[in-house]
Structure formats: structure tokens, C-alpha cells
Amino acid sequence: MSNLSFLSKKGAAASKSPMRIDLEIYYEAMENLYHPETNPSGALPMNVAENHLCWEMLRDRIQKVTRENTIPEWVASYTDPAGAPSFREATAEFLSKFLMHVPVNPDSLAFSGGATSTIEMTSFLLANPGDTAVIPAPSYPVYSGDIGTLPEVKRFDLQVPSKPINSEYQFDLQLLQEAKEKIEANGSNFRMLILTQPDNPTGRIYSESLLRKIADWCIQNQIHLIVNEIYGLSQLDIQNPNLKAFYPQASPFVSFGKIMSEYQSPFLHFWYSFSKDFGISGFRIGLLHSHNEDLIQAYRNAGLGHSISNYTQWVIQEVLLDHGFLKTFFESFQQKLTESYLIVTQTLKKLNIPFNPSRGSLFVWMDLSEFLEEKSLKGEEKLWLEIYEKTGILITPTNGFGHSEKGWYRIVITSLSHEELKVAMKRLSDFIQIKRKG
Incomplete structure (x- = not known):
């Protein structure tokens, strides 16, 4: 007898429905993270919407709170x-x-x-x-x-x-x-x-x-x-x-x-x-x-x-x-966010990859439809996996965004440092140039 028979209908459905389809590969990537010296060929996960740009500033302020207050x-x-x-x-x-x-x-x-x-x-x-x-x-x-x-x-x-x-x-x-x-x-x-x-x-x-x-x-x-x-x-x-x-x-x-x-x-x-x-x-x-x-x-x-x-x-x-700290914090964050955005979008412009001009968020929404073997969910997933397997860059798969146009992918620009982001863009550039050569 299946263990699912001991669950409610909602429980059984939840056991078969992962929160997001990229989590298993994300955990794999997190076990093999890029490091310039100890793991230069490691993975660069850019699929989960996390912002690491100013954590050190906030951590120091939080530690001050816990150290100086009862x-x-x-x-x-x-x-x-x-x-x-x-x-x-x-x-x-x-x-x-x-x-x-x-x-x-x-x-x-x-x-x-x-x-x-x-x-x-x-x-x-x-x-x-x-x-x-x-x-x-x-x-x-x-x-x-x-x-x-x-x-x-x-x-x-x-x-x-x-x-x-x-x-x-x-x-x-x-x-x-x-x-x-x-x-x-x-x-x-x-x-x-x-x-x-x-x-x-x-x-x-x-x-x-x-x-x-x-x-x-x-x-x-x-x-x-x-x-x-x-x-x-x-x-x-x-x-x-x-x-x-x-x-x-x-x-x-x-x-x-x-x-x-x-x-x-x-x-x-x-x-x-x-x-x-x-x-x-x-x-x-x-x-x-x-x-x-x-x-x-x-x-x-x-x-x-x-x-x-x-x-x-x-x-x-x-x-x-x-409020004084918050003002400094957000000024620093928005400056770093803008720099991250420029690192990514300037690379995409050089590669003639279309993207949606952004006013904010942690992402760039880019059009890689040029490289789809077929304009379908299957074609999108195949390209997404190929990018990861050949570059170590894990972007967000298109499944679930509800978009009728095929070939658009989300890339998180705040989960990596600026130096790591430059490494990722170099790998993506190499991948695209090879793909175009056929």
C-alpha cells in the first residue's frame, strides 16, 4: 500500500507537487559553489531571488542591536x-x-x-x-x-x-x-x-x-x-x-x-x-x-x-x-544593484540578446528564444539544462511564469558578488558564441 493512502487529498497532491521544479538542481549547485581559487569551475546559482549585496552592512547593525541592548x-x-x-x-x-x-x-x-x-x-x-x-x-x-x-x-x-x-x-x-x-x-x-x-x-x-x-x-x-x-x-x-x-x-x-x-x-x-x-x-x-x-x-x-x-x-x-542607518543602507544597496544590472545588461547588449529594460527588482528578463530547438516548454527546459550543464550557471526555468512567448528566462543579479557576476557573464558569453557558431 502506498504511503500516500495515509494522507489527505491535499496532502497527497502536495507530496507529488514540488514547490518549484529547479530546487533539486539548485541544491546540487549549492554543493558545488564557484570559488576563484578552490573551485574555479564551480556552479553559479542565479535562479533563487535572494539579495546578498549589502548583508555585511545589515549584519553589523543587527549585531550592534543585540550587543548593546537588553x-x-x-x-x-x-x-x-x-x-x-x-x-x-x-x-x-x-x-x-x-x-x-x-x-x-x-x-x-x-x-x-x-x-x-x-x-x-x-x-x-x-x-x-x-x-x-x-x-x-x-x-x-x-x-x-x-x-x-x-x-x-x-x-x-x-x-x-x-x-x-x-x-x-x-x-x-x-x-x-x-x-x-x-x-x-x-x-x-x-x-x-x-x-x-x-x-x-x-x-x-x-x-x-x-x-x-x-x-x-x-x-x-x-x-x-x-x-x-x-x-x-x-x-x-x-x-x-x-x-x-x-x-x-x-x-x-x-x-x-x-x-x-x-x-x-x-x-x-x-x-x-x-x-x-x-x-x-x-x-x-x-x-x-x-x-x-x-x-x-x-x-x-x-x-x-x-x-x-x-x-x-x-x-x-x-x-x-x-533612519540614518536605513538611508545609508538603501543608498548603498541601490548603487550596488545598479552596478549588478549594468554588468549583466552590458554583456547582453554586446551579445545582441534582447531583454526587458528594468526599473527595479533583483532580475533581468532576457530573450534566449534564438537558441530554442523548438518553441515549447520542452524546448525551454532543454536549453535551461544545457546552460547549466555547460556553464554551471543556473538561471530560473520558464515553467510557471505564465508567459505565452517562449524563450524568455529570468536571471537573478543579486545572488552573486560583482566579481562572481563577471565570471558568470564571461561563461554565458562563451556559451552563446559557441552556440551561434553551431
Whole structure:
């Protein structure tokens, strides 16, 4: 008898469904990491969205907190499942000063253990099983599991016009109306629209005017609009002399939190996590911001099992209160992020490899369709494996992004140091040149 017979239906399904298809190879690569002296032919994993660029700065600041401060009494006790009051206050100040630039009410925030937990909890509380969440494609593959495994919400990939020459999303709201009609014709309910900005994987942003139009449409149709700004401070310096010419009429980045503050609508929500901008994915801190008081209360009532460690809340709270450090930290991070972006994109330009101009995030979305033996999922997977086997570079496979165009791949630009990134680009250049020679 199979062990699966002892599981629930969801348990059996989960046992057969890996979180992402590249994890096994990722673990293999992590056991064989590149080192310039001891392992010069080692692997260079660039598939997992981690930011290692300024960890040393943050680690030093965290060590200062733990060395110079006495742990408060509340850390050892239960606290509000939505987040300790002092932690919510420190985070509200941080969001207000560095991202949203409007006052943020601490009572509009609810926390849980990482972005995945926040997405799962929000989906569970806003949508019924069988409802549909619409997500512009290409987009984060693991959204499917986050909204689907426990909340049982379906994913609908909205195919928006692909314009690699543009770093901003531009699409007609008629696409949303058509999606709504199609979803309802299939017996489901268009319950949620999820946007990410800067986007994963394209790095695009939404102009303030488009965000307002989308918000108006969602409110009118009683659809919950959630904007995920997990990369909100992972912005490129588009005034850099090597980049400025590529963004001649760029719209300013405007946080959705600013629009929410004005609208005060129960249908508008915001996600954030400290994983990417701060480079502390292992700390597991995700948050929901909403002016829907019932949603925040529901999050508090149902979220005890998703709570963040009080010790983690206290340590990060102390870091967040040091605005002088945060200013220096993000200036350094954005400078290093821009340098990483230039190392990758200047290589791609020399190789005449198309890519989507980015405004932020940790990625470059590049078009390798020239090298596909066939424009199919099978062809994409074969090329992805060939790149890894011949170069040691592990990029993110295309499976799950929901993109109708074949041959686009995501490359994480913040998981390696600048020197390691140059090694990776040299290997990629050699691979492409050999492929073109046939």
C-alpha cells in the first residue's frame, strides 16, 4: 500500500507537487559553489531571488542591536498575532518615510512569517475556494502554490502586450473586462487582481495614472486589488550616466500605498516583505497593509499559527528605528544593484540578446528564444539544462511564469558578488558564441 493512502487529498497532491521544479538542481549547485581559487569551475546559482549585496552592512547593525541592548520582557511572551504594537509602529514609520511617503496607521498592518504566508493568508481571507486571481504575465511562478495549495484559489495569467523597449506596464483595461467575462463563463469568480511592482521578472513598474485606473475599475467591479511591493526599494538609479539615455520619459515610481491612503477603499491592499530589499529572506517577515478593518481583524483572529518570532520582531524593530542607518543602507544597496544590472545588461547588449529594460527588482528578463530547438516548454527546459550543464550557471526555468512567448528566462543579479557576476557573464558569453557558431 502506498504511503500516500495515509494522507489527505491535499496532502497527497502536495507530496507529488514540488514547490518549484529547479530546487533539486539548485541544491546540487549549492554543493558545488564557484570559488576563484578552490573551485574555479564551480556552479553559479542565479535562479533563487535572494539579495546578498549589502548583508555585511545589515549584519553589523543587527549585531550592534543585540550587543548593546537588553532584550525587553515582551519578547518572551505572547503578543498580538498581527504583530507586536511597537514593531507595527516602527514598520509604519519605515513605510511612511522610505516607500509610501504618506502617513501609515500601524493598525492597518498585519504580519506573518514571510511573504508566502502573507499571500496565503490574504487569499484565504478574501477569496473562496474556486475563485480566481488574475495576474499579469509573466509573473512569479510560486504565486500558483501560495494562492492555490491551501486557499484553493485559481490562477489566471493575463497576457498583456509584451514591449521589451518599455520599462512600464501599458495595457488597456478592456483586457481585465475580457478576463472577467471569460472567468465567469467558466463558472468562477474574478475575486482578486495581483500586481507586483517593480515586477518579478520584468522589472517593470506601473505609472500612477495606470494604477489609479486599475483601482477605479476594481472598486467598481468589487474586485480586490493587491499590489505587491516586495521589491519597492530595489530600484535602479536610472540617472546613472550609463542608464539615463534608456529612460527618456520615465514615470516616477509611486507606491500603491500613496493611492490607498487617498482612496481608503476596502478593496485595495498592499503586500510587503523584508526579504528582498533588506536581503534577509531567512528572517521570514511579511506584511499586509489594508484599510479594510474587517480584513485586518480576520488576519489577527486566524493568523496565530503564522506569527513571527517576537525576538525577530524586536531586532528588526530596532534597526527600523535607525533612519540614518536605513538611508545609508538603501543608498548603498541601490548603487550596488545598479552596478549588478549594468554588468549583466552590458554583456547582453554586446551579445545582441534582447531583454526587458528594468526599473527595479533583483532580475533581468532576457530573450534566449534564438537558441530554442523548438518553441515549447520542452524546448525551454532543454536549453535551461544545457546552460547549466555547460556553464554551471543556473538561471530560473520558464515553467510557471505564465508567459505565452517562449524563450524568455529570468536571471537573478543579486545572488552573486560583482566579481562572481563577471565570471558568470564571461561563461554565458562563451556559451552563446559557441552556440551561434553551431
